[in-house]
Amino acid sequence: MTPGPVDLKIVRDRLVLLDQSLIDLQSxxxxxxxxxxxxxxxxxxxxxxxxxxxxxxxxxxxxTMAWASRTKKALHSRQSKGSSIRGIGSRSAxxx
Numbered sequence: 001m002t003p004g005p006v007d008l009k010i011v012r013d014r015l016v017l018l019d020q021s022l023i024d025l026q027s028x029x030x031x032x033x034x035x036x037x038x039x040x041x042x043x044x045x046x047x048x049x050x051x052x053x054x055x056x057x058x059x060x061x062x063x064t065m066a067w068a069s070r071t072k073k074a075l076h077s078r079q080s081k082g083s084s085i086r087g088i089g090s091r092s093a094x095x096x
Contacts, residue, residue: 006067014060021053 028042029035036042 006063011060011063014056014063017056018053018060021049021056024049025053 025046028046029039036046
């Protein structure tokens with residue numbers, strides 16, 4: 001992931017993919033385990049939907065968390081620069 005603002009289009013696309021994966025899972029037969037496993041394609045489809053959804057969620061979360069971390073560091077950096085300019089938080093100012 002590149003530094004800079006979060007690309008909301010990518011996050012939205014991943015969340016749409018996650019939503020579609022959940023819809024795909026809900027469309028599979030789920031009244032009983034026997035019904036579900038009667039057709040091997042159901043198991044494969046569920047596996048694919050779970051993998052797709054999990055990957056999409058992880059990527060969306062990673063992008064937003066990385067952005068939040070960068071934003072927090074930038075804010076902290078600005079605050080610490082401002083406080084040292086005013087003499088707040090510096091040892092020399094507090095010992096006077």
